[in-house]
Amino acid sequence: SWEDWLSYDLSQVLLEAETRFITQDVTWDFWFATEEWVAKFSNWDWTIYDEDDWLADKDTRAIIEDDELLLWFATNKWVTVFDNDETWYTYDINDWLIDNDVVAIEEDLNWNIWFATKKWVSMFDWSTWTNYEQDKIWLVNKIVTSITVDSLNNIWFSTIDWASVFDWTTWTSYDEKDWLVDKNILSIYNDFDDNIWFWTINWVSKFDWTNWTNYSIHDWLSDQIVQVIFQDSNWNMWFGTANWLSKFDWVT
Numbered sequence: 001s002w003e004d005w006l007s008y009d010l011s012q013v014l015l016e017a018e019t020r021f022i023t024q025d026v027t028w029d030f031w032f033a034t035e036e037w038v039a040k041f042s043n044w045d046w047t048i049y050d051e052d053d054w055l056a057d058k059d060t061r062a063i064i065e066d067d068e069l070l071l072w073f074a075t076n077k078w079v080t081v082f083d084n085d086e087t088w089y090t091y092d093i094n095d096w097l098i099d100n101d102v103v104a105i106e107e108d109l110n111w112n113i114w115f116a117t118k119k120w121v122s123m124f125d126w127s128t129w130t131n132y133e134q135d136k137i138w139l140v141n142k143i144v145t146s147i148t149v150d151s152l153n154n155i156w157f158s159t160i161d162w163a164s165v166f167d168w169t170t171w172t173s174y175d176e177k178d179w180l181v182d183k184n185i186l187s188i189y190n191d192f193d194d195n196i197w198f199w200t201i202n203w204v205s206k207f208d209w210t211n212w213t214n215y216s217i218h219d220w221l222s223d224q225i226v227q228v229i230f231q232d233s234n235w236n237m238w239f240g241t242a243n244w245l246s247k248f249d250w251v252t
Contacts, residue, residue: 021062025084026069033060038073054088055080066107074102079115096129098122104187106147108155116144121157132166139164140173146187151194158185163198179212181205189229191237199226204239215248 021033029042037050038060050058057077064072071082078092078100091097099117106114115122120133120142132139141159148156155166162175162183174180182200189197198205203216204226228240237248 020060023063023065025065025071031063031071033063033073035059038063049082054090061102062104064105064107066113067111072105072113074105074115076101078102079105091124096122096131098131098133103144104146106149106155108149109153114147114149114155116147116157118143120144121147139171140175145185148188148190148196150190150196156188156190156196158188158198160184163188174207178207179205179214181214181216186227187229189231191231192235197229197237199229199239201225204229 018035019032020035023031025031027042029040032039032041036058037048038055040047040049049055055073055075057075059076060073061076062074066072069084071084073080073082078090079097079102081089081091083089092100097115097117098121099119101118102115103118104116106116108114111126113124113126115124120131120139121144123130123132133142139157139159140163141161143160144157145160146158150156153168155168157164157166160183162173162180163185164171164173175183180198180200181204182202184201185198186201187199189199191197194209196207196209198207202225203214206213206215225242226239227242230238230240232238235250237250239246239248
């Protein structure tokens with residue numbers, strides 16, 4: 001219940017390392033990406049995966065489960081795929097991944113897998129790799145911080161210098177002229193109404209495909225540095241910040 005909180009500390013394996021990412025797979029197991037390993041929480045038991053298990057590197061930034069139920073792990077040394085049947089695969093620059101330092105992974109509506117790195121973007125369509133870099137795209141900066149996919153299968157990229165979106169034909173970039181609150185975008189989130197949220201080191205911006213809205217401490221956001229955004233099943237928006245937690249129910 002909301003009245004009861006359960007915390008996990010070092011004795012439960014998890015918080016010895018900084019947790020970067022959490023996801024839940026189709027079997028309801030929880031997966032935690034940390035700077036030291038990957039942890040799985042299943043039936044009240046913890047399993048730790050690290051380099052001894054063929055994880056490409058212990059420093060894991062993101063995890064997704066794709067449409068084929070494969071788990072993808074973004075690390076600072078390549079990408080690892082796990083089929084949950086104890087088989088591991090690794091992709092690196094020898095497989096045409098554009099850079100080994102992968103910060104985010106996303107699957108689009110056509111089941112392509114996208115990789116954000118500190119040197120542009122790669123896409124894997126299960127037969128070939130396509131690298132999107134400076135000479136062929138209009139991505140605003142090579143250091144990409146996150147990827148999200150909207151309901152029209154547009155691919156959105158946040159960077160340290162504003163944001164770009166790719167509609168499979170045209171690249172469009174958004175910056176301060178579009179009322180984006182700050183150029184240093186930490187991540188992007190696509191909510192249930194297809195609003196695009198951008199959280200930065202200075203507050204939050206929302207784009208509803210017509211208008212931009214910026215949210216700050218004056219809107220009761222608890223801190224200017226937002227680290228994560230999530231929408232729950234009741235459509236409430238949650239904002240994890242450097243100081244406290246804020247919830248927006250679209251009224252208050």
